Amino acid sequence: MHRPKLLFVVTEDWFFASHFLPMARAARELDLDVVVIARERQHRRVIEATGARLIALEAERGSLSPLALLRQVQTLKRLITAERPDILHCIALKPIALAGLAGRLAGIERRVYALTGLGFLGARQGQLAALARLAARTWLREAIDGPGVRFLFENPDDPVMLGLDPQNKGKVAIVGGAGVDPLVLMPEPMPPAPPLKVALVARMLWSKGVDLAVEAVKLARAQGARVELTIHGAPDSSNPKAIPETTLKEWAARPGIHWAGPTRDIEGVWRAHHLCCLPSRGGEGLPRTILEAAACGRAILTTDVSGCRSFVRDGQDGMVVPPDDAAALARALMVLAGAPGLVERMGASARNRLLDGHTERDVMDAVKALYRGLLARPQTDVAA
Template sequence: MKKLCFYINSDWYFNLHWKERALAAKEDGYEVHVICNFENAKIFREFELSGIIPHDSRMSEQSLNPLVMFRDLVRSLQIIRKINPDILHCITIKPCLIGGFYAKVFRKKLVLSFVGLGRVFSSNAKKYKILKHSVSAFYRWVSQKKDIFFIFEHEMDRDKIISITGVDPTKTIVIDGAGIDTEKFEYLNEPDNTPPAVLFASRLIWSKGLSDLIEARKVLLQKGVHFNLVVAGITVKKDPDAIPDDVIRNWSEAEDIIWLGQRDDVKTLIEQANIVALPSVYAEGVPRILIEAAAVGRPSISYDMGGCSSIIVNNSTGFIVDKNIDDLARKLEILITNKKLRMDFGVNARAWVMSRFCSTYVIKKTLGVYNELE
């Protein structure tokens, strides 16, 4: 039996975005392994019960400390060598670097997934500029392998990496996001909320744009346009970009937001909302929350960054806005005050998801990459 090994930073991210594809690979005849930092014992056990073989890397996702990175390198290489996979599928930068090094040296088949280019390629901070130079050089080196495939979530990322690495475009593919079960996330008419509810559900980091939503809400309140900003989030205390707990608490006490905490029922939250907003200010992939919102029939609004425009078709399923609070407020006002437009956008959004973002489509294309390498 051929071994397929996924290598990624965090357990919750793999569980949310990649588990369905891992199970499909298992059904396709692979022995499936997952290497990541397992902080949640429940997820570890669920993987074992489903037939996915988990390995705890204890890797630090955010640390740039050379000693920590060397420790992560040694520990992860030991795990990968013990598994000895036929195909190594690396997701996010640090696993791509470590796994790419292993596959290059030991001549293993390699898949690199880019779920957005992130802060390394979009931030102007000095440390990220240095990292961008080093990471780009590494990608050029590893892309010279014959048995390698690059997966992207949208065309802009693919074009950028091709220009950096010179990788053969035939070794690349765009697969739109994680894919969702469109039978589970079925279309539902919006609720009759007064005032309308705008949902923000994401990791609680500044780069996701929650503070901009709060400022846009204040602008609209001064104009007499009211909406409730409903916030559900995952705290990421080890991330230097994390929003501190006391800031969230202050926003809640000031009634700038309706704070729900971390929730597992995001589908229900989307169904209870009228609009979904995610004004990220960095180049992420195709956010799952926007795919889920579209499937349920909710219009979305986002800045023109990363893969958000892959799921939001501007003026058809929602709004892609300029990266400033005034434009964000203007487009929010249009959606908040026009129920018919929200409904029309919602119908269009559902059709767009069905054409490109359903699970069967994403799984088929991913398994096709593995078959291409064999």
């Protein structure tokens, strides 16, 4: 008996392992044959433990050379043609742009485009960013769209930016981020206060607003607030927008700032801290770090950008301040440093917010419904 095949295309094995294993498990619950194409580093075992099969594809994420992109499309077309998936699921903007075209050329009609955030397109302002958004919207909607294509988002703002109606259930699905397991990440008692212990867990990119958090702590401490910041994350050498290690070390030399590097002990991070801070400049889907902190019963201080504002209710689950505004961030830190009871109540509310549609099981069920809907339609009805 033929088992329908699902083929994921994603940039990195670590990215799939950290964010999309629930989707692979959801597909296995539907008894799909699951294959993942990604650049392989150290996560084959974790991915294949779900029952999926990993195909390693070496490609440089930072390259925008037209010739290199054409070669990637040709390579992807060859791999997709060889696998002949019933559904092609492309994750993040560049794989969507390249594998979406390759899948269309290979005759794969059922395609899922998962926009996990708009990155540069969402974070930057100005004429160049506007032109880039127009180019992306044109490519997605004209070159690689089709009746068999479904768009998967993590917040209701991103589809609007791409000219899609978030209420169009036949074209757009919105899931609660990557989803976390609330039975694995559980609330634990707050550490002693003061000081207010704040953690920022993210890739070390300028778009994450790490510099804003550092400046805000400096401002708040200058006003007498007892607040400390721990930064967890590593520079991403493949990303041109990475914060240099020298800058991180310089920040860590300042009073009240500690750079702890990357961590896998998320429970340990939130056990030792009162507050999650992510002063993003934009381009987010629904940040996993926010979901993990909420699962652990920690309040969230973030900015009024897509993804962050769709989860955090200002004054209820934490505080939402304008983006790129260190002074506003500092004022929020001063309020929270002086109100430990409020911080604890916000953390409990954030946990309840997570349980309402943002768990791993919620995401798995939504993705299963998406796959079932696509597989129920004959290929001839969804020709791109």
